[in-house]
Amino acid sequence: MPAVSKGDGMRGLAVFISDIRNCKSKEAEIKRINKELANIRSKFKGDKALDGYSKKKYVCKLLFIFLLGHDIDFGHMEAVNLLSSNKYTEKQIGYLFISVLVNSNSELIRLINNAIKNDLASRNPTFMCLALHCIANVGSREMGEAFAADIPRILVAGDSMDSVKQSAALCLLRLYKASPDLVPMGEWTARVVHLLNDQHMGVVTAAVSLITCLCKKNPDDFKTCVSLAVSRLSRIVSSASTDLQDYTYYFVPAPWLSVKLLRLLQCYPPPEDAAVKGRLVECLETVLNKAQEPPKSKKVQHSNAKNAILFETISLIIHYDSEPNLLVRACNQLGQFLQHRETNLRYLALESMCTLASSEFSHEAVKTHIETVINALKTERDVSVRQRAVDLLYAMCDRSNAPQIVAEMLSYLETADYSIREEIVLKVAILAEKYAVDYTWYVDTILNLIRIAGDYVSEEVWYRVIQIVINRDDVQGYAAKTVFEALQAPACHENLVKVGGYILGEFGNLIAGDPRSSPLIQFHLLHSKFHLCSVPTRALLLSTYIKFVNLFPEVKPTIQDVLRSDSQLRNADVELQQRAVEYLRLSTVASTDILATVLEEMPPFPERESSILAKLKKKKGPGTVTDLEDTKRDRSVDVNGGPEPAPASTSAVSTPSPSADLLGLGAAPTAPAGPPPSSGGSGLLVDVFSDSASVVAPLAPGSEDNFARFVCKNNGVLFENQLLQIGLKSEFRQNLGRMFIFYGNKTSTQFLNFTPTLICSDDLQPNLNLQTKPVDPTVEGGAQVQQVVNIECVSDFTEAPVLNIQFRYGGTFQNVSVQLPITLNKFFQPTEMASQDFFQRWKQLSNPQQEVQNIFKAKHPMDTEVTKAKIIGFGSALLEEVDPNPANFVGAGIIHTKTTQIGCLLRLEPNLQAQMYRLTLRTSKEAVSQRLCELLSAQF
């Protein structure tokens, strides 16, 4: 089938292209092009009107010249003329030229749009498609303004040809991406969703892309697409390899469409409808099963298409993060790929496992592959694959394997490609800090980092080690000893001199007792590096010297001599000179008391997000590190018992203490800033919380009991006195909830200035989002007003918000406070699992911090049915026939928060004789286990 004879060979064009190809040099090429441009220009300007064919040929030549990389500044008009030709190929070349070379000349745009408009109205499907392609290729705002309103109509019109619908869908997608405001939503959206049912697979393929994009911004308008997508997917997945004829690709039915459908489903949470969900899970299982079947073809296209669907399926399973069984199967599948001979599959498996590592359910399963991943780091020949291995090690790291992973990363760092060294340094620094049980290990690791890859250790990393050493007095002596030893090396990195200078300046006294590291030896050691260092490091060392003057009076004369020397006092650098002059003066005039005050040890730094983490996030984009960051935040809460503003350190900055300023940390991002904003700014409080806080009433008597009653139920009366009744009705789904609060005026008199306020403590506020609107300040006698509170659980929390109500009744001011029963267990989703799964998970959560147990006396009659109802009301699934002892109760569920999901297992063992219970909770998070145990214990 000789191709060119089918088309309209343009002989002149072919000759020109041959000429260009025969040019021996760049100069010759340019010469030939200029000759051609002159020729075309004269043809276009000439008196003789050109026929369509010549015009097409010249426009095509111009296009070729442009694609070679040369500028083209004429010919646009001729191309636009071609658009209105009724010969298809002329029109086609015109559109191609416009698509590639559109310029924003407004006159031209108007003409182009006119031509497009005519073609769209032509009812000739071939012309319509050309016009739509052009709009999609250009995608400019001007075109959006002209056509965004028409294209939906073409897309859903009953009489549009399939090919036109396909082009219209993707054309609309492009316009929507460029200028979403121009695409009006409307009645057509419902009909677009139904294109998922279209008979023509090509139409479905195009429409899914459009729907996937639109539904991200308007999930509710498109949510019917979920069930349609599931049934479409199910039909494809279960079809035989030849059913779909030309849409089967190397024995794989409709791979592109399948992948797109799976992507679409990732825009939504798991389907609520049990039938739909069942069908979907069946699809996902089928895909996983097919992966184990022998290939139907040896061609790489077959396995690629099949695996494309498999990886997308795994993405969806990870997105749902709610089917432990599927997650573990996905993990096993990826584990097989880790050892596959295809580099591409190894790469993707490493990448995909990274996300799997952050799921509660599969973290442990991922960890079993650690040796393979470490091996990949050592043996993969392709740096991009090794990079993925580093990412995965970082993601799978936890307290149990941190020493191994950090050691492997450090040893890899010695030979790592320069392009990824800085990132590895950041990762090692973060892991070492996060999982340090023993801070001497942390100090060793960071010093090793500096030794191995000093040039790649950014400021943030060494600032951080200093912050940590200063904040932890158990490691200070060790740190001083270690830096002292490290500084003995004949050549050490300047970053080490910085860390060493700072630490010895603060804690050198802790090792000064040893004659091998006496004050004078410490000083000489540091000073021996002085001359090789840059100005900022020298400035830091000068501060260390003045700190030595305070710590070790015996070296004062030696240091004064150094400060007094010409190379310091008359240093060309103004900063160094100033320090030398001021420190010398300070050491001479100040009394020991004043010296001791001014040069006091640095106060602890406030706990805050690690600047290293911030840096890594900036480097890698937010997605990759969020999970670690969240866990990290929990940790700082654990360590400090809450985000304390640390006022001590703030004052250290604001007072003019030379030690704080001069050490060069003043301007650094890690330097202590003001305390974190304590409250407000979140739009959470209905009105002026800061004013009313002081007059909030203490909790109403009995409110504790009422509160406990709501732990296992959602509706009822929360509070009642002679004037006021407060009723609640609430519903929760995943990490969201809505609570209706009903305020009933029991009297026949108006309440005035009726002001309910929701109060979240500073600890609670970042973890729980409450939003509501003020209610009418007047409540008539006998009337009831309603207030809706929208609830979002951001992260796990312990305290409950307080509802404060203030109003005037008769002449008196009333003030009532009650705890609002929004508790962590409200965000439970029950999880059914078989006995085997339960105990497997149970064993995985065997860390002492993960388990919380409480043994307590029964406060209510020990009735089996009531207990069951309470466990279900608590939100977890009640698992029958799991515990070998039938008298025991076990439950499982997932706490959904915005940032993470936490799997929870519980076991309640009643002892009828003793009238006691033993309650055990295991979750991956200590605070969660603790809180759930408290809440549930109070129920029996």
Place this chain on the structure above:
Amino acid sequence: MQFMLLFSRQGKLRLQKWYVPLSDKEKKKITRELVQTVLARKPKMCSFLEWRDLKIVYKRYASLYFCCAIEDQDNELITLEIIHRYVELLDKYFGSVCELDIIFNFEKAYFILDEFLLGGEVQETSKKNVLKAIEQADLLQEDSKPRSTRLHSCVKS
């Protein structure tokens, strides 16, 4: 997909398709950088790499490199098969396609691509349907124009 580039082993750009608005200067810069990066890679290396905030999927067919830039959530393997399907389409249309076909009939290569991918998304995966659209277009042509010789057969090799 954000863009697709076809270039030769010598680094000459043979086809470029951009699905995101970029200035000519930026396009040239990206092209230069990517061509260099991809050509520097060894044959056994994996077909994917991270580049800026995009994922690059590439494959070499004879003397030509096909290179796609996709976004973070896009599927690498299916993109690899987008490339393959495009090669198949060219092959079917030209009859055993080679680099020269694409040089001399660059406009056809663009037309075929537009039928297959639009706005960076797969529009039609059926080989029959794509080629039908192109052949229909060929049939619409007037016959009056002088036919060229079978160019590709004499220039090839």
